[in-house]
Amino acid sequence: MYETTYHRAASVDEAAALFAKGKEAKYLAGGHTLLPVMKQRLASPSDVIDLGRIKELIGVEASGDALTIRAATTHYDVAQSAAAQKAIAAVAALASHIGDPAVRHRGTIGGSLANNDPAADYPAAVLALGATIKTNKRSIAADDFFKGLFSTALEDGEIITAVSFPIPAKAAYAKFPHPASRFALTGVFVAKTKSGDVRVAATGASQDGVVRVGAIENALKSNWSASALDNVKIDANGLLSDIHGSAAYRANLIKVMAQRAVAAAG
Structure with missing residues (x-):
């Protein structure tokens, strides 16, 4: 790996401020994409900003006609969530079959969507359910979010904070x-x-x-x-x-x- 400075942000605002200060900063969610490419020397961020322990980015809740999953919630926690299982069982089931146990305990929904791997599972649920991706700047409809292989509507430095799924029949x-x-x-x-x-x-x-x-x-x-x-x-x-x-x-x-x-x- 190249030399980098690791930051553990305590809030979304702090993470955004650290990103703005970095020469070539990257956000870290579960790390399943960023860390391997750093090890292969395909990426050399000046600063790595860890979002994984920001409390406001973790949790699952259902209210009214929507299921909201915050961005740093792991696949395992989505799969185990009683709220997700009751509101949209298909989303919980999808999460339970992502990767292997090591991946499910570290990977996050926000990281998956931001990376937009063409073979990832969550994008299919987000697009089919017409979900809304919420960031620290705005809300983006699923139909407007995905822009092709590994490409999204996210702007430089923008942080996914949550995903809101309308509850289907x-x-x-x-x-x-x-x-x-x-x-x-x-x-x-x-x-x-x-x-x-x-x-x-x-x-x-x-x-x-x-x-x-x-x-x-x-x-x-x-x-x-x-x-x-x-x-x-x-x-x-x-x-x-x-x-x-x-x-x-x-x-x-x-x-x-x-x-x-x-x-x-x-």
Whole structure:
């Protein structure tokens, strides 16, 4: 690693102030992306600002029609949260299958969204549920947040503070995991809102990162059932193709994972 100065911020305001003072500062959440790239000397921040112990960034609560997860809450704590399990069980279940126990005890929802890995799980839930990402500066709708591979609408120095999920009528997530990393080779989150609208998002499949799947949304709007997708064809254009699976293979996985998710949602 290159030499860096480590800071443990006690508040969001302090973290933002430390970032502004740093020549080339980086925020640290769970550290599963930043620390490996620092070890490989692909990043050399002048200052590393740890957000993990800021109390105002930790916690899960449900109130009214929304489930709010604060940004430094770990995947494990989301999975174990009674509030999350009751309000949106699909989100708690998704968190319980991220990585392995070591990853779940350190990784955070805010870090996952800020990094926007194209095979991460949380982006699919955020986009499908039409969540709102709250920062220390503003609120950003899910449809406006994700900008492509490892790219988001966050400005330099902006800190995610919480994610607010509207509570749906039905929702579920199904993924085909990579056997080693547990990232989604393809994962699909389906959601039916209380007003009857349908939103479906796929992760791990597209060259643009997480995306909504219009063909599946349209089929489910008229018939919320796994069988409604039997004749749906997913276009392979623009999908990822690598040693793990071709674009055509991922196109089929989108359909199959969507059917499994709809069946799980009931």
